[in-house]
Amino acid sequence: MTERPPKILVTKIGFDGHDRGSRIVAAYLRDAGMDVVYTGPWQQIPAVVKLALEEDIDVLGISSLATDHLLVPKLIEALREAGLGHIPVVVGGIVPPEEEPALRAAGVAAIFHPGASREEIVAEVGRLARLARAAVEGDV
Amino acid sequence: MTASLVERLLRGEPAALARAITAVETESARGRDILRAVQPRLGRARLVGFTGPPGAGKSTLVGAYVGELRKRGKSVGVIAVDPSSPISGGAILGDRLRMTEHAGDPGVFIRSLASRGHLGGLSPAASRIADLMDAAGKDVVILETVGAGQSEVEVAEVADVAVVVCAPGLGDDVQAIKAGILEIADVLVVNKSDLPLADRTRRQLKAMLQLRAARVDVAVLSTTATSGEGVAALADAVEAVWAAKGRPPPGTRLKRIIAEAAAREIRAKILASPQLAALSSAVERGELDVATAAAALVRALGED
Amino acid sequence: MAEPVQLPLPGFDQARARWRRDYEAQIGTDRVVRNRSGIEVKPIYTPDDWDGSRYMEELGFPGAPPFTRGIYPTMHRGRTWTQRQLIGLGTPEDFNLRIRKIIAAGATGLSLIPCNSVYRGYDVDECPIELLGTCGTTVNSVDDMDRCLEGVDLGRISTALNDPSPFTLLALLLVVAEKRGVPWSSITGTSNQSDYLSHFVANHMFFRLALPGARRVLLDHIEFALEKIPGWNPLSVVGQHMQQGGATPAEAMGLTLSTAIQYATDLIEGRGHAPDKVLPKFTFFFDISISFFEEVAKFRAGRRIWQRIARERFGAKDPRSWRFKFHGQTSGVDLTRQQPLNNIARATVQAMAGIFGGLQSMHVDAYDEVLSVPTEKAAKIAIATQNILREEAHLTDVIDPLGGSYYVETLTNEMEAKIEAVIAKIDAAGGMYRACETGLVQTMLGESALAFQEKVESGEEKIVGVNAYREEGDAVDVPALDRPAREAMEAQIARLVRYKEARDQAATRRALDGLARAANSTSDNVFGAVVEAARAGATHGEICATLRRELGFGDVLVVP
Known part of the structure; x- marks a missing residue:
């Protein structure tokens, strides 16, 4: 048995199209030894769910520079309906402080604001991935 | 537990297929159990390999080819292999982003795979993951790799039909395409045929094929994946190769898979063998030649 | 009016040598400083670097070529x-x-x-x-x-x-x-x-x-x-x-x-x-x-x-x-x-x-x-x-x-x-x-x-409050958010639906068909057809949908 590196989906939902941040984060995670499934912008929620399922990912990362984070609660609900409630969802980008509680309440596992360091992102995503993998292996 | 996963896999449930792939990818005991359980049900899907140099537009072409197969009513599995970083071991798997038009289609299952330690080549698990997709009822399984190092040749061995994709103006000209590639291609595609040098590239490829009399039957096609031009002809050409080759006896493939697995095992044993260091020193001192040392090592392994 | 600068300037070489000696004595090992474009930035610039002798070619006067000083x-x-x-x-x-x-x-x-x-x-x-x-x-x-x-x-x-x-x-x-x-x-x-x-x-x-x-x-x-x-x-x-x-x-x-x-x-x-x-x-x-x-x-x-x-x-x-x-x-x-x-x-x-x-x-x-x-x-x-x-x-x-x-x-x-x-x-x-x-x-x-x-x-590039001079609890003066009220957006949607119902449907259809034809012809001005469609009552979304269908969705080439 070989260990599989953490497998992370980095994607964008909604309308925004800035990808400087998501490209940098993808490179960070790869350089930390993770496998990163990377998509273009404007993914529909059902498509993200299908992708998460097919790729058997450990963590789902949403990059949001405009207001796309407002769709994340819907995404988490859709993941749960598809039996993928174990996948932690993290959000990176611009999230106004007063909208954080609603995202946390919806189940967002971590929020990375502008200025979050490489170290912080890699450590937290890695930790969440290990937890998620352990949960799956205990399952089925 | 595994039994029910196998049942769900054989019914074609995407969640079961996804989990089974992870089990096989990590070479777990559960993965081996799953493969053993589904083995008698394999052999229905046809396996099409796509390879070629980076920048040839393979992923986009695969996306367009999948679209054509869907039009023809086929269900499709795609294994998209991206290279792992030799430094960190991590990988960015970005191929499926060129296949977004199938994002909502339940008839298409796409799985990205990192090439892992296997330098420039195919992950050893790729061929078995294709088997899982076969077991899940996919009519066609596509294996897409970046043509770096060994992978073209490996794809040709694994796939029923090998499609080699190149683009005009990559490098100086066709000479940039590695030697050996023409020998393995069942279908050669010049993608991005809207570019100025496309015709020249196609003529050069044909000329090179004619120098090697054994493969005059290889189709050389032009496609423009972004507009869909030539994609139906590509699907027809793959069909034609399949029809001409016929279904290979299942033993052929299995023999190769067993042989490869055994070879990996033996190699690991050789590298771990205590005799290796002693024999190496003897060769270094000039007491033994390499061939004699190797023969001695093989004898020693057999005695274990 | 001053005379143009004559080089070498009297005393320049000696003053420069003295400065270099003092600078090196005080700074120890000098680090290489580069700007964001990768250009090395020196500790001082003098007529050694730019002496004004090419003023007319390089600068001239504003409003005239080469416009360095303004258009x-x-x-x-x-x-x-x-x-x-x-x-x-x-x-x-x-x-x-x-x-x-x-x-x-x-x-x-x-x-x-x-x-x-x-x-x-x-x-x-x-x-x-x-x-x-x-x-x-x-x-x-x-x-x-x-x-x-x-x-x-x-x-x-x-x-x-x-x-x-x-x-x-x-x-x-x-x-x-x-x-x-x-x-x-x-x-x-x-x-x-x-x-x-x-x-x-x-x-x-x-x-x-x-x-x-x-x-x-x-x-x-x-x-x-x-x-x-x-x-x-x-x-x-x-x-x-x-x-x-x-x-x-x-x-x-x-x-x-x-x-x-x-x-x-x-x-x-x-x-x-x-x-x-x-x-x-x-x-x-x-x-x-x-x-x-x-x-x-x-x-x-x-x-x-x-x-x-x-x-x-x-x-x-x-x-x-x-x-x-x-x-x-x-x-x-x-x-x-x-x-x-x-x-x-x-x-x-x-x-x-x-x-x-x-x-x-x-x-x-x-x-x-x-x-x-x-x-x-x-x-x-x-x-x-x-x-x-x-x-x-x-x-x-x-x-x-x-x-x-x-x-x-x-x-x-x-x-x-x-x-x-x-x-x-x-x-x-x-x-x-x-x-x-x-x-x-x-x-x-x-x-x-x-x-x-x-x-x-x-830390080579410092950002105050991010990787330098950090303070705990520094998110002061967080502005109040101005998100539109959901009812206002519901009303906006209802209004658009009413707009679509009230317009001349046949004329809108014809104009959108005309837009599709323009997109497929090589001689028509597509933007002219967009104006026609807007005039006939077509909406932004309908115009964009027509052109996406005829000219292709704007998928981007994402390079991870």
Whole structure:
């Protein structure tokens, strides 16, 4: 048995199209030894769910520079309906402080604001991935 | 537990297929159990390999080819292999982003795979993951790799039909395409045929094929994946190769898979063998030649 | 009048040797300092670096080639920059309320930022309601545009429309003008998101139609404007997207000029227009980072290169073709979420770089932009910043006040060489269209973005409050969010549905069919057909859907 590196989906939902941040984060995670499934912008929620399922990912990362984070609660609900409630969802980008509680309440596992360091992102995503993998292996 | 996963896999449930792939990818005991359980049900899907140099537009072409197969009513599995970083071991798997038009289609299952330690080549698990997709009822399984190092040749061995994709103006000209590639291609595609040098590239490829009399039957096609031009002809050409080759006896493939697995095992044993260091020193001192040392090592392994 | 400087200066060599000895004794091991574009920055600049002997070739006087000191003889002494704050939030009524206040306060120009759903080419009834009106105004129909501009004299107010290909908002505006009896000849303004290549490689949100279609519609739009709306600027080449996407200042300028070369070639060689007919319509739009001297040099060098391109590459004879007119926006990339009020200081420095760089129009970012959509309070501070720099600091009293600085002139020459190298690289790749199509430009941006971020991670590039001078609990003065009320958006959707029901369905159908035919013909002007469709009652979403179907969805080449 070989260990599989953490497998992370980095994607964008909604309308925004800035990808400087998501490209940098993808490179960070790869350089930390993770496998990163990377998509273009404007993914529909059902498509993200299908992708998460097919790729058997450990963590789902949403990059949001405009207001796309407002769709994340819907995404988490859709993941749960598809039996993928174990996948932690993290959000990176611009999230106004007063909208954080609603995202946390919806189940967002971590929020990375502008200025979050490489170290912080890699450590937290890695930790969440290990937890998620352990949960799956205990399952089925 | 595994039994029910196998049942769900054989019914074609995407969640079961996804989990089974992870089990096989990590070479777990559960993965081996799953493969053993589904083995008698394999052999229905046809396996099409796509390879070629980076920048040839393979992923986009695969996306367009999948679209054509869907039009023809086929269900499709795609294994998209991206290279792992030799430094960190991590990988960015970005191929499926060129296949977004199938994002909502339940008839298409796409799985990205990192090439892992296997330098420039195919992950050893790729061929078995294709088997899982076969077991899940996919009519066609596509294996897409970046043509770096060994992978073209490996794809040709694994796939029923090998499609080699190149683009005009990559490098100086066709000479940039590695030697050996023409020998393995069942279908050669010049993608991005809207570019100025496309015709020249196609003529050069044909000329090179004619120098090697054994493969005059290889189709050389032009496609423009972004507009869909030539994609139906590509699907027809793959069909034609399949029809001409016929279904290979299942033993052929299995023999190769067993042989490869055994070879990996033996190699690991050789590298771990205590005799290796002693024999190496003897060769270094000039007491033994390499061939004699190797023969001695093989004898020693057999005695274990 | 002083005599021109004679070199060598008496005592120069000895003084320099003494300084070098003292400097080295005090500093120990000197570190290499490089600016964002990778140019090594020395501890001091003297006549060794720039002696003014090539003043006439390199600088000359403002309003004349090579325009290093500015494109107009009087520059900011005569006319300061246009203060163009981008606005757009919520419903057309919300927008109207805000611009009427601004016009009452004396503004002569307005700019419209549509909702992100509009950017993506959809109507409000096709989108998740959570996202509507959160970043801009929801404008879908002639009715919406009419309400946005209620009480606004279209013949007197210049309008900047942040709307990419197929430029539906301009079509809606033209129809509103028609209905009000305002002649198109009196309409002025800019299509300031017309640069589809920058959308393809960097700010993907604006990319609606596949590359070949986007290329064609831009050219049609420019030709339409040249012929029928003479006061309109149909083209703005957007370097801002390149720099925000990760390009260094030199790369951003080089890629922007390469983009302009592509569009000019398409118009002159592709469509057969005279250079002096099209080049005066070219305007540019840049990011102004906090790398102060580098930005000043970027703009000075850019001006010099553009006039050379216009004259030497395209053979333009009319001086208006040579002028590098640009709008600058202070960079949001440099702003921090930590200690957000510090962003006022950052925007001030950025704005100064823009002013000394000789811009024609400016938007200063609100300090809270990094937290959310800017609040009104923060937007007012951004306006005040510009007024303070002009009225209190007197930055506009002297034209090109940094000109003649040994450092600034040397840096301008070095930036010029860097920028020229980028242009040469893109030329070698077959031009900007091709370099974007193959992913070359995207790779350049990604590599530079990562390299800069690595410097921040390593602490080589310091950001106050982020990797230096940090404070716990520093998120002070968090602005109150202005999200549109859900009911207001529900009403907006209901209104659009009613609009669609009430119009002449047959006429709308015919116009949309006509648009599809135009897209498939090689001779029709697609933008003309967009205007026809808007006039017949078709909505923004319907027009975009028709063109997506006929010309292809604007998928971008994502390079991870």
